[in-house]
Amino acid sequence: MDEVLELAPGDTAWLLVSASLVLLMTPGLAFFYGGMTRSKSVLNMMMMSFGAIGVVGVVYVLWGYSMSFGTDAFGEGTAGIWGDPFEFWALNGLLPGTDEADPYALSNSLLTGIPAIVVVGFQMTFAIITVALISGSIADRVKFSTWLVFTGAWVSLVYFGLAHMVWGGGLLSGDGPFGSMFTDIAPIDFAGGTVVHINAGVAGLVLALIIGKRRGFGKEPMRPHNLTLVMLGAGLLWFGWFGFNAGSAGAADGLAGLAWVNTTVATAAAMIGWLIVERLRDGHATSLGAASGVVAGLVAITPAAGALSPVGSIFLGLIAGALCALAVSLKFKLGYDDSLDVVGVHLVGGLVGTVLIGLFATETGLFYGGGIGQLVVQILVALVAIVFSGVLTLIIGLILKVTMGWRVTADDEVEGIDITQHGESAYDLDPTASGSGASGVLANATKKQGAQA
Amino acid sequence: MKLVTAVIKPFKLDEVRAALLAFGVQGMTVSESSGYGRQRGHTEVYRGAEYTVELLPKIRIEILVDAEDADDVIDVIVRAARTGKIGDGKVWAVPVENVVRVRTGERGPEAL
Numbered sequence: 158m159d160e161v162l163e164l165a166p167g168d169t170a171w172l173l174v175s176a177s178l179v180l181l182m183t184p185g186l187a188f189f190y191g192g193m194t195r196s197k198s199v200l201n202m203m204m205m206s207f208g209a210i211g212v213v214g215v216v217y218v219l220w221g222y223s224m225s226f227g228t229d230a231f232g233e234g235t236a237g238i239w240g241d242p243f244e245f246w247a248l249n250g251l252l253p254g255t256d257e258a259d260p261y262a263l264s265n266s267l268l269t270g271i272p273a274i275v276v277v278g279f280q281m282t283f284a285i286i287t288v289a290l291i292s293g294s295i296a297d298r299v300k301f302s303t304w305l306v307f308t309g310a311w312v313s314l315v316y317f318g319l320a321h322m323v324w325g326g327g328l329l330s331g332d333g334p335f336g337s338m339f340t341d342i343a344p345i346d347f348a349g350g351t352v353v354h355i356n357a358g359v360a361g362l363v364l365a366l367i368i369g370k371r372r373g374f375g376k377e378p379m380r381p382h383n384l385t386l387v388m389l390g391a392g393l394l395w396f397g398w399f400g401f402n403a404g405s406a407g408a409a410d411g412l413a414g415l416a417w418v419n420t421t422v423a424t425a426a427a428m429i430g431w432l433i434v435e436r437l438r439d440g441h442a443t444s445l446g447a448a449s450g451v452v453a454g455l456v457a458i459t460p461a462a463g464a465l466s467p468v469g470s471i472f473l474g475l476i477a478g479a480l481c482a483l484a485v486s487l488k489f490k491l492g493y494d495d496s497l498d499v500v501g502v503h504l505v506g507g508l509v510g511t512v513l514i515g516l517f518a519t520e521t522g523l524f525y526g527g528g529i530g531q532l533v534v535q536i537l538v539a540l541v542a543i544v545f546s547g548v549l550t551l552i553i554g555l556i557l558k559v560t561m562g563w564r565v566t567a568d569d570e571v572e573g574i575d576i577t578q579h580g581e582s583a584y585d586l587d588p589t590a591s592g593s594g595a596s597g598v599l600a601n602a603t604k605k606q607g608a609q610a
Numbered sequence: 611m612k613l614v615t616a617v618i619k620p621f622k623l624d625e626v627r628a629a630l631l632a633f634g635v636q637g638m639t640v641s642e643s644s645g646y647g648r649q650r651g652h653t654e655v656y657r658g659a660e661y662t663v664e665l666l667p668k669i670r671i672e673i674l675v676d677a678e679d680a681d682d683v684i685d686v687i688v689r690a691a692r693t694g695k696i697g698d699g700k701v702w703a704v705p706v707e708n709v710v711r712v713r714t715g716e717r718g719p720e721a722l
Contacts (some may be wrong), residue, residue, distance in 0.1 A: 351655055378662070380654060380663075393625055445657060486658040
């Protein structure tokens with residue numbers, strides 16, 4: 158290679174910060190989801206997010222990065238679905254200090270001037286949060302062991318596949334067939350509308366259908382047990398999302414700044430959009446609605462953060478917030494138990510963001526005189542992502558259903574999944590209360606009597 | 611001796627306690643409880659899904675008093691706990707056969 162590869166310290170620093178911010182989103186998501194469950198299952202809900210960090214963190218270093226950003230697994234110009242898992246196995250060729258002429262492995266890096274190993278860290282955090290997002294649709298009822306196996310299988314086949322297709326030069330990238338349909342128009346997915354949100358939303362829907370409803374769904378009240386946790390989680394998600402979107406600029410530059418501002422205004426507008434719908438429909442603007450609107454806005458702006466103007470982002474956010482607020486009621490009409498609305502927020506929000514790029518993109522959007530091309534490309538890419546994620550998730554989900562089984566027993570689910578799956582209860586606020594955790598003094602006294610009898 | 615039991619709105623506890631102290635009541639037992647009367651519960655809406663919360667949070671106060679004080683104590687509680695809106699609660703008294711102070715072993719009215 159003749160060009161001189163030079164380290165860009167400022168960009169590298171920003172990407173390291175961004176990676177750390179995105180990793181924080183997953184514990185943030187654990188709070189966001191955990192507060193929405195009943196108090197007997199908050200720990201299991203949070204553990205599904207933490208479990209995803211455990212499994213995906215390990216898998217990513219071994220074959221995850223390679224399957225996402227390696228060359229096509231079945232030879233150049235083939236399907237373009239998965240990367241070759243062995244090309245960068247265990248980060249071979251990406252580590253700093255192994256090549257004297259290129260001490261930062263910059264020649265193998267996706268981003269100019271940023272060491273390959275930093276890009277690995279940044280991308281790893283995206284894989285983790287995407288898997289964790291799915292857990293919201295199957296709250297309160299799933300074996301922890303099956304969930305962990307699912308995270309490893311799903312991230313390998315589905316997430317790494319879509320990441321390769323969209324960002325790794327595969328089927329849905331500018332190099333693929335949709336990139337050459339119209340002159341000068343490539344599919345736009347700035348930070349993961351298809352790869353992360355449509356993908357997780359579809360997977361959540363498929364799993365909710367395979368696994369079935371919580372016992373008592375639609376009959377017993379299943380209201381959120383701690384809305385302050387939900388608000389805290391929404392705040393952490395918003396903060397971490399700056400790494401997600403502004404970090405996806407790949408440099409500490411004006412594009413990163415644009416993504417930052419677009420992320421904030423779209424999210425602010427989406428919160429207002431959600432609250433307006435609630436006020437008109439239910440009579441109150443709720444805190445859960447505000448937190449949900451925040452996440453809906455963050456989801457919708459994710460694919461669009463670098464392609465819109467801030468004013469366009471306001472419109473995108475308002476539309477996303479209002480549509481997601483309406484979409485979360487669908488599960489009651491259609492009868493599936495997407496417990497914490499992964500479909501209503503992530504699938505719908507991801508679709509709104511991905512498709513509306515075709516209208517609002519400042520360079521190619523329909524409203525800016527760019528014609529219909531971008532809109533068509535965005536819709537096609539979204540459809541391919543839905544079909545790919547839906548079919549593969551269905552296969553993985555069904556295999557796990559007949560082998561390990563998904564559901565805990567009926568008794569365990571009713572007693573509370575925290576105590577039966579993890580042997581813990583989240584809260585010990587009232588020393589005499591046995592609650593679902595059976596942890597108080599009265600419970601102990603009862604146990605002792607039982608032992609004597 | 612009588613046992614006066616009051617079920618009241620939680621935020622009225624401080625006023626009731628202060629009124630009882632001023633009247634001369636020495637001690638009480640307070641517990642959190644839940645229930646409903648003629649007002650039934652109320653509805654809450656989460657992400658558009660409406661839930662009827664049938665059992666509302668209440669405070670239950672129990673006081674042991676001399677039989678002749680029971681009516682006065684009830685009046686004190688009722689005056690302090692009333693808001694005039696539904697869900698204010700109920701107060702009642704029942705006769706008590708015996709009372710023992712655990713520390714000293716005193717029995718009957720001396721133990722109050």
